[in-house]
Amino acid sequence: MKVAINTGGGDAPGLNAAIRAATLAALKRGWEVVGIKNGYGSLYTDDPFIKLDAQSVKGITLQGGTILGTANRGNPFEMPYQKEDGSWDTKDVSDHLVQTFEEHEVDALIAIGGDGSMNIASRLIRKGINIVGVPKTIDNDIYGCDISLGFDTAIDIATGAIDRITTTAESHQRLMVVEVMGRYAGWIALYAGIAASADVVLIPEIPFSYDSIEEKIREREANGQKYTMIVVAEGALEKDGELVTKGKAVGQEVQLGGIADRLADELSERTGKESRSVVLGHLQRGGSPSTYDRLISLRFGAAAIRCVQERDFNKLVVLQNNKLTRIPITSIEGKMKSVSLESDTVQTARDIGICLGD
Ligand code: F6P
Numbered sequence: 001m002k003v004a005i006n007t008g009g010g011d012a013p014g015l016n017a018a019i020r021a022a023t024l025a026a027l028k029r030g031w032e033v034v035g036i037k038n039g040y041g042s043l044y045t046d047d048p049f050i051k052l053d054a055q056s057v058k059g060i061t062l063q064g065g066t067i068l069g070t071a072n073r074g075n076p077f078e079m080p081y082q083k084e085d086g087s088w089d090t091k092d093v094s095d096h097l098v099q100t101f102e103e104h105e106v107d108a109l110i111a112i113g114g115d116g117s118m119n120i121a122s123r124l125i126r127k128g129i130n131i132v133g134v135p136k137t138i139d140n141d142i143y144g145c146d147i148s149l150g151f152d153t154a155i156d157i158a159t160g161a162i163d164r165i166t167t168t169a170e171s172h173q174r175l176m177v178v179e180v181m182g183r184y185a186g187w188i189a190l191y192a193g194i195a196a197s198a199d200v201v202l203i204p205e206i207p208f209s210y211d212s213i214e215e216k217i218r219e220r221e222a223n224g225q226k227y228t229m230i231v232v233a234e235g236a237l238e239k240d241g242e243l244v245t246k247g248k249a250v251g252q253e254v255q256l257g258g259i260a261d262r263l264a265d266e267l268s269e270r271t272g273k274e275s276r277s278v279v280l281g282h283l284q285r286g287g288s289p290s291t292y293d294r295l296i297s298l299r300f301g302a303a304a305i306r307c308v309q310e311r312d313f314n315k316l317v318v319l320q321n322n323k324l325t326r327i328p329i330t331s332i333e334g335k336m337k338s339v340s341l342e343s344d345t346v347q348t349a350r351d352i353g354i355c356l357g358d
Pocket of ligand 1: 072114137138181182183285
């Protein structure tokens with residue numbers, strides 16, 4: 001058996017642990033393992049694979065990023081290419097991918113990725129590729145999966161950062177807006193915001209109104225709390241606001257970028273208070289994985305190889321109700337996991353007085 005491993009989309013802490021576990025579990029069965037360099041894009045080059053052996057995965061559990069490299073622009077169904085006139089377009093090169101796998105006698109693919117990668121995997125499955133998926137994204141928005149690798153580390157980093165920013169907010173009696181990642185879902189903002197005792201948490205699932213945040217700031221002032229910590233997911237939406245361009249959140253178009261600045265400016269204007277904004281950005285994705293992420297990634301990686309051994313393809317290994325299980329990759333195509341407004345976590349936020357902007 002020859003297994004190829006791909007890491008697609010944005011990196012996340014724990015990717016290397018998953019690669020290591022899958023590699024060791026495959027080697028233990030006497031199989032051959034290769035890694036795809038820099039995402040599917042490299043399959044169209046002369047040298048797409050890295051041979052993976054015990055030596056190449058030694059000591060990588062604690063390393064951030066992915067030893068294989070990754071690429072956002074690696075969708076084989078929409079591969080970017082430069083036209084003769086210098087402009088860029090995309091083309092479907094998925095048949096070439098199938099051919100490369102045949103030529104290199106790859107029997108199965110472990111696709112480690114987020115919802116975008118699983119959508120690509122669904123289409124490749126229909127082209128006859130044997131795929132097992134491993135859920136990865138710090139955003140934690142993969143459908144059918146309680147937790148994806150990378151999320152735990154990201155909320156840990158975000159919580160620590162918000163804690164630190166809170167002490168300076170309090171000293172300067174400022175409004176502080178911290179923007180965290182979460183394009184379509186508010187998992188990072190909600191979890192880190194609650195854990196770090198934020199006063200306001202804004203997530204894409206609950207469109208916010210400035211009036212409601214202003215009221216919270218005024219209520220705090222009246223109680224002698226001269227600072228306010230606002231945590232906002234990058235994909236948060238203003239209620240009745242202008243909805244434009246990149247990305248979608250709960251069926252709506254969102255404008256990514258600049259939300260923290262916009263909030264800080266508007267709230268300063270309304271309250272007369274000094275404000276600052278901080279965008280945590282890729283800090284949330286880099287560096288060593290948490291203990292939880294190391295473990296879940298190792299478990300996912302090894303479980304993926306057990307799937308391959310049983311020839312149980314078209315499966316995503318997932319954690320549901322604290323149990324490792326498998327769901328068909330094609331069953332989650334085009335779906336995404338939003339924060340449920342009925343969840344106890346949202347209720348907890350409300351119960352402890354966090355303003356959710358509605
Ligand atoms: O999907 C994960 C994610 O971290 C999003 O939260 C964020 O919008 C995006 O990746 C940023 O990706 P890039 O590395 O392309 O800037």
